[in-house]
Every structure is written in C-alpha cells, then in structure tokens.
Amino acid sequence: MSRGREPASKRRLLARIVVIGAVLGAVWLLVGAARARVPPPPLPIPHTWTPPLDGAAGLARAREQAAGANAVICVLDAARADHLGCYGYPRDTTPTIDRLAEESVVFDRHFCQHTQTKGSIASLFLSQYPHTHGALRHRRPPRDAFSIEQGFQQAGYTTALFASNMWVSPVRGMGLGFDWVVAPGVDARSLGPAPGMQLGILGSARGDEPPGESLNNRGPEALLARIARWLEEKPSGPFFAFVHFLPPHLPYAAPDELARAFAGERPPTWWRGRFPFREVRDANTAGDHARPGPDLVNRYDANLLWADRVVGELVGLLRRAGVLDHTLLIITADHGETFGEHGFKWHPACPYDETIRVPLLLRFPGDERPAGRVAALTESIDLLPTIYELLGLSYPTESVQGRSLLPLLTGEQRAVRSYAFSLTEGDPPCAVIRGERYSLLLFEGGKLRALYDTEADPWQTRNIADEQEDQVQRMLQAFEEYARAQRYPPLQYLDPEAPSLLPDAPPEEPLSPEVREELEALGYLK
Numbered sequence: 001m002s003r004g005r006e007p008a009s010k011r012r013l014l015a016r017i018v019v020i021g022a023v024l025g026a027v028w029l030l031v032g033a034a035r036a037r038v039p040p041p042p043l044p045i046p047h048t049w050t051p052p053l054d055g056a057a058g059l060a061r062a063r064e065q066a067a068g069a070n071a072v073i074c075v076l077d078a079a080r081a082d083h084l085g086c087y088g089y090p091r092d093t094t095p096t097i098d099r100l101a102e103e104s105v106v107f108d109r110h111f112c113q114h115t116q117t118k119g120s121i122a123s124l125f126l127s128q129y130p131h132t133h134g135a136l137r138h139r140r141p142p143r144d145a146f147s148i149e150q151g152f153q154q155a156g157y158t159t160a161l162f163a164s165n166m167w168v169s170p171v172r173g174m175g176l177g178f179d180w181v182v183a184p185g186v187d188a189r190s191l192g193p194a195p196g197m198q199l200g201i202l203g204s205a206r207g208d209e210p211p212g213e214s215l216n217n218r219g220p221e222a223l224l225a226r227i228a229r230w231l232e233e234k235p236s237g238p239f240f241a242f243v244h245f246l247p248p249h250l251p252y253a254a255p256d257e258l259a260r261a262f263a264g265e266r267p268p269t270w271w272r273g274r275f276p277f278r279e280v281r282d283a284n285t286a287g288d289h290a291r292p293g294p295d296l297v298n299r300y301d302a303n304l305l306w307a308d309r310v311v312g313e314l315v316g317l318l319r320r321a322g323v324l325d326h327t328l329l330i331i332t333a334d335h336g337e338t339f340g341e342h343g344f345k346w347h348p349a350c351p352y353d354e355t356i357r358v359p360l361l362l363r364f365p366g367d368e369r370p371a372g373r374v375a376a377l378t379e380s381i382d383l384l385p386t387i388y389e390l391l392g393l394s395y396p397t398e399s400v401q402g403r404s405l406l407p408l409l410t411g412e413q414r415a416v417r418s419y420a421f422s423l424t425e426g427d428p429p430c431a432v433i434r435g436e437r438y439s440l441l442l443f444e445g446g447k448l449r450a451l452y453d454t455e456a457d458p459w460q461t462r463n464i465a466d467e468q469e470d471q472v473q474r475m476l477q478a479f480e481e482y483a484r485a486q487r488y489p490p491l492q493y494l495d496p497e498a499p500s501l502l503p504d505a506p507p508e509e510p511l512s513p514e515v516r517e518e519l520e521a522l523g524y525l526k
Contacts, residue, residue, distance in 0.1 A: 039271045039341075042458030043088035045108050045375070047436075051411035052105050052372035059410050065366025066390050070327040071152070071240045073124075073383070074314060076307045077117060077165055077249035078347060080336030081110070081359045082269065083304055090268040093304045096312035097331060101361055103371050104331075105409060110360040110378045111420040111434055112335050116348045118167040119423065120334040120380060121174060121244070124148070127384035127402040130423045131486040134502055137425070140173030146400070148384050149177045151393045152240040160230055163244035164223050175242065180234070182226045219253075220245045220310045227314065231321045245310050248303035248337070252296075258309070259302045267297040273461065275343025279448055280426055292340035300337060326365050328387065332380070333358040341459070349426030351441050352460050356422040356432055362386075374408050376415045377436060419478050423490075431493045433475045433482075438468075440475040442493040444500075451475075 053059050081087045084094045086101035087108070113123035114130050122128075122135035125147045135141040149159040160180035163169060169183035170176050223245065230241075247254070272292070311331065318324040336355040337347050344350035360378065364370055381402035388395045389404045407413035422432040428444035439460060441450040451472050452460040465472050476494065483489045491498040 039273075039459040039461060040269045043082050043269065045458075046373055047375055049108075049373050049375045051409055052370035052374075053409040053411075055410050055412075058370065059406060061368060062364055062366070062370060062409075063390060063392065065368065066328060066364065067392065068238050068326075069365040069391060070157075070238050070323055071330070071387055071391065072314075072318070072327055073242050073330045073332065074311060075121070075124075075168075075242075075244045076304075076311070076331070076333050076359075077244065077246050078335060078337045079248055079304060079307065079333035079359060080338075080354050081333075081357045082354070083301060084359055086361075087359060091262065091301055093301050094308040096308045096315070097359075097361070100311070100315070100329075100331065100363055103369055104329075104361040104363040105370055106373045107360040107362075107378045107405070108373055108375050109420075109436065110332070110358055110380075111356050111422055112333070112358050112380050113422055115335045115350060115355045115422065115424045116167075117165055117334050118172065118174070119425075121168050124334075124380045124383055125175065127381045127400040129381065129401055129421060129482075129486055131483070131488045131490045131502070132401065134488055135173070136423075136502060139503065143173070143176065146396050147175065147177055148387075149175060149240060149242070151388055151395045153177065153179070155391075155393050156237060158235050158237060158239040160234070160239065160241045162223050162227055162230075162241065164220060164246045165244055165249070168244045178242075180230060182223065182230075220247060220307075224310065224313055224317065228317050231317060231323075243314065244334075245307055247307040247310065248300055252299040252303045254299075254302045254306040258306050259299070261302050261305055262298040263295075263302075265294075265298060267294055267301070270294060270297045270339060270341070271459070272340045273342045273459075276450065276463065277443070277448060280349070280428065280430075280443060292338075292345050297339050300339070325367070328365050328390065329363040330383065330387075331359060331361040331363075332383070334380075349424050349430075351422070351424045351426070351430040351432045353434075353439070353454070355424075356420075356434065364390075370409060374405070375436075376408050376413075377417055377420045377434070378405055378408075379417075379420050382416070419475070419482070421479075421482055431479065431490060433479050435475070438471055438475065440465075440472060440479070442476075442479065444492050446492065446494050446496045446498070 053062060083089050085092060085098040086094065086106060112120045114120040119130050119136055122133045122141045123130060126133050126141060126145050128145070130136055133141045133145060152159050159178045161175045161178040161183060163183040166172065166184045168174050169186055170181060171183070171185045175181070227243065315324065318327055335347050336358055338344045338350040338352065338354045341354055342350065342352050344352070347355045379402065382405050383402065384395065385400055385402050385404040386406060389406055403416040405416065408416060418435065420434040422434065424430045430444070431442045433440040433442070437453060437455050439452045439454055443449065449465055449472070450463040451465040451468055452462070453464060454460060480494060483491055483494070488501040492500050
C-alpha cells in the first residue's frame with residue numbers, strides 16, 4: 001500500500017519544487033528588472049586639473065619636438081567615453097588605450113557635434129558646426145570648404161584616408177583632397193577627383209585583396225593590412241593619416257575569443273530608462289538594437305575590446321615603421337552609443353551623454369610628452385586648430401569654428417568655451433546645449449525641451465526645466481547667439497514658425513546591392 005502511494009507523493013513533491021522554482025524565478029526576474037530601472041552610481045568626471053604643460057616654456061618645448069612630426073587621427077566608430085577604462089569604466093574593455101592614456105593628454109568633457117558618422121566627421125574635417133557645413137541626412141559637405149587634409153598638403157605632407165565606414169569616403173563627399181584613399185566603394189571611376197588631385201588607391205580597386213578580407217564594413221584587419229602596405233610604399237617625408245575603424249559599431253562581430261569576454265555577465269553601469277518624450281519618435285530600431293539589454297551591452301563591450309586590440313596593432317605598425325615617437329597620435333570617436341538608458345536605441349536620435357560624449361586622447365611626439373587630464377569643455381571641431389597650431393601649420397581662421405586647445409594645456413586658459421553644441425537626427429531632431437554642469441535639450445519646433453543638472457543628476461533622469469527657468473533662459477540666449485553665427489541658422493529649435501534654412505537635399509540615389517548590404521550591416525536598414 002505504501003509503495004502505491006509513493007509515486008503520488010513524489011509527484012506532489014516534484015510539483016511543489018516546480019512551483020517554488022517558478023516563484024523564485026519570477027522574483028529573480030522582477031528584482032533584475034527593478035535593478036535595471038535604477039541607475040548605477042555615476043562615473044566621476046573631474047572638475048579640476050593640473051595643466052600638462054609648464055606654461056609658455058612647456059608649450060615651446062612641445063612645439064619644438066612636434067616640428068615636422070607626423071599626425072594620425074584614429075576614430076573608433078560609436079565608442080562612448082564612459083565604456084573606456086581610462087574614463088572610469090569598471091570592465092577591462094580598453095587595456096591598450098588605457099596604457100596610451102597614461103602617456104597622453106586625456107580630455108574628460110569632450111563632445112561630438114552630431115550623433116551620426118557623416119555629420120560628425122564633416123565637423124571634424126572642416127572644423128565647422130553641422131548648420132554651417134550642412135552635411136546632414138543626404139546632403140554633402142561643400143566642395144570648396146577648407147578640409148583638414150589640405151593644410152597638411154600645402155605644408156608638404158603626404159595625406160592618406162583609411163576608412164571602413166561607407167560614410168567616411170570621397171564617394172560620399174568626405175575627404176576629397178587626400179592623396180591616398182582606402183574606403184568602401186572607392187575606385188578611380190567612382191571618385192572623380194578634382195583636376196590636379198593626386199590619387200593613390202589601395203584595396204579592391206586593384207583587385208589584390210587578401211582572400212576572405214574586404215573593406216565592406218567588416219573586420220578592421222583588412223584596413224590594417226592596407227595601412228601597413230602604405231607605410232612601406234608612401235613617399236618619404238612627414239605624413240597625415242586619418243584612420244576610421246568600424247568597431248565598436250554594429251555589426252557586433254568580434255572574433256570568438258573576444259566575443260566571449262563578457263558573455264553572461266551583468267554590465268557594470270547599464271540601466272534601462274523610460275523614453276521621456278512621447279512626441280519624439282525613435283525610429284532607429286534596426287537590427288540588434290530592437291531589444292537593448294544586458295546581452296547587447298556585453299556584445300558591444302566585446303566589440304570595444306576588439307577595437308582596443310586594433311589600436312594596439314596600429315601602434316605596433318607605427319612603431320615598427322620607426323615613426324611612433326615622431327607622430328602626434330590622436331584617439332577619438334565620431335559619436336557614442338545607447339542601450340535604452342533613456343529609452344533610445346542605437347545612436348542617431350539620442351541627445352544624452354551616452355551618445356554625445358566621446359573620448360579624446362592626444363599622445364604628443366617627442367621624448368618629453370605631456371600627460372594629464374583636462375576637464376574643460378571641448379568639441380570635435382577643436383581638433384583641426386589644435387593640431388595645426390601645435391605643428392606650426394597655417395589655416396583659414398575665418399572659416400574654422402573650432403578653438404585651439406593648447407591654452408588649456410598650459411594653464412593660460414581654464415576654458416575655451418562656455419557651452420558645447422551637438423545635434424541629433426531624431427524625429428524631430430534635437431539640439432543639445434551642454435555646459436559643464438547643465439545640459440539643455442531643444443527639439444525642433446521650439447516647444448519641447450528638457451534641462452538636466454549633470455552634477456546632481458549625472459544620468460540625466462529628472463527634467464528640471466520648469467524649476468530652473470533662469471538657467472533655461474541663459475542657455476537659450478547662448479543657443480540663439482550660436483544659431484545666428486551659423487551659415488544656416490537653426491532658429492527652428494527656438495521658434496515653431498521658423499523654417500529650416502538648410503538647402504534641399506538632392507534626390508536619393510537607388511541603392512546598389514553592395515551599398516544595401518553595407519547599410520544593413522551597419523544597422524541603417526532592417
């Protein structure tokens with residue numbers, strides 16, 4: 001009799017275990033969801049710094065060591081500053097860059113001018129704000145504008161553009177003046193260089209790609225191979241190279257040994273916020289970004305680890321070529337990335353620090369390199385005048401809107417500006433006025449706005465615009481002054497009746513299968 005009842009009792013016990021397990025699982029999920037909603041402790045941003053250069057004498061020594069030096073700008077696509085170890089991230093995502101930071105000047109409050117690659121890189125190349133160069137959506141930068149490579153060429157430098165993002169290409173109107181070009185879609189027929197332009201094309205146009213490698217928005221190793229070849233083949237003398245690596249941008253396809261680095265872990269600073277503006281539509285939900293969560297952040301961090309390894313390989317190429325210590329090496333990004341912290345997905349539409357705050361490291365040439373951190377507000381447009389003034393090159397000051405950062409390094413100035421300005425491609429787009437403490441968001445149409453106190457509320461979770469009207473008015477006045485100084489004044493962010501003054505964009509060209517594949521890989525098409 002007891003043996004007949006035994007199976008039933010076991011079944012009841014098993015059922016209880018299943019129920020208890022389900023309850024515990026539900027509680028675990030609820031606790032996890034609640035934790036995801038609570039922002040973690042903020043990563044500190046220093047407010048003070050010791051000038052890395054010893055006044056005018058230190059700057060004179062830095063300029064002497066930089067005389068005739070090479071310059072390399074390395075852009076990591078979609079690298080948000082607060083996911084790098086040297087910016088306080090608890091994970092070991094960037095060991096190589098962290099070591100470089102120890103012998104570099106690191107800028108803690110550095111902001112891009114646009115949250116998409118084309119607009120951001122156009123600002124960096126031309127040292128102009130988006131509403132002056134106008135390279136937004138399908139528009140291209142003006143062909144007659146002074147671009148960063150031109151002053152180098154006038155000074156006798158050889159210039160080269162290496163990019164694995166299709167938006168950073170002469171085919172898209174970017175970097176038309178470089179001597180050597182490696183970019184997706186570039187060949188002698190598609191480029192159509194201006195009269196007198198010297199052009200050296202490496203890559204698919206020569207039909208000599210290593211088997212299995214392509215610049216078609218995939219791994220950076222193919223780009224590194226072309227950089228190595230160029231360092232061997234280029235003419236003697238100083239050079240300027242602009243290098244744009246795709247990682248950590250989509251697709252998150254790091255090599256297997258790196259892809260597993262953070263798998264299954266809880267990201268140390270990730271949290272999931274609510275979308276704060278019902279009137280704003282974030283249509284950028286293509287591909288992996290449809291469901292941001294811990295796994296996506298882990299994959300992004302693995303891609304950032306991949307980018308860091310690529311930076312190490314680039315440094316190795318420069319060292320083996322014997323030019324590293326005679327090169328001004330700059331590490332930065334075009335924009336950041338977001339994983340639902342404010343409900344936004346991906347990067348084009350997000351007006352918060354996760355997309356507009358990017359890294360900037362300057363490793364100076366010479367044996368006595370200045371090192372340290374700068375807490376002042378800086379912008380991507382500041383790179384051109386800073387590089388040119390350090391190397392003693394001339395540039396047209398009347399068309400350049402950036403400001404040299406050298407006075408910050410000597411302590412001559414504690415700030416070069418009161419506000420940084422950024423722009424998103426949301427629907428509607430948003431202009432960001434970012435001060436050292438406050439950040440004001442102005443959406444096109446002039447009615448929707450938000451103010452955040454980034455000292456009291458570092459993750460920007462509480463809109464205090466109604467409580468701080470005086471602060472809002474001061475920042476609105478600053479934005480109006482900025483807007484009226486642009487070629488196409490963006491007054492529509494202040495006045496619902498003001499029209500957009502940007503020129504009409506040309507009609508969209510039909511997408512070739514190759515371009516469609518690239519856009520899908522980048523997440524721009526579903």
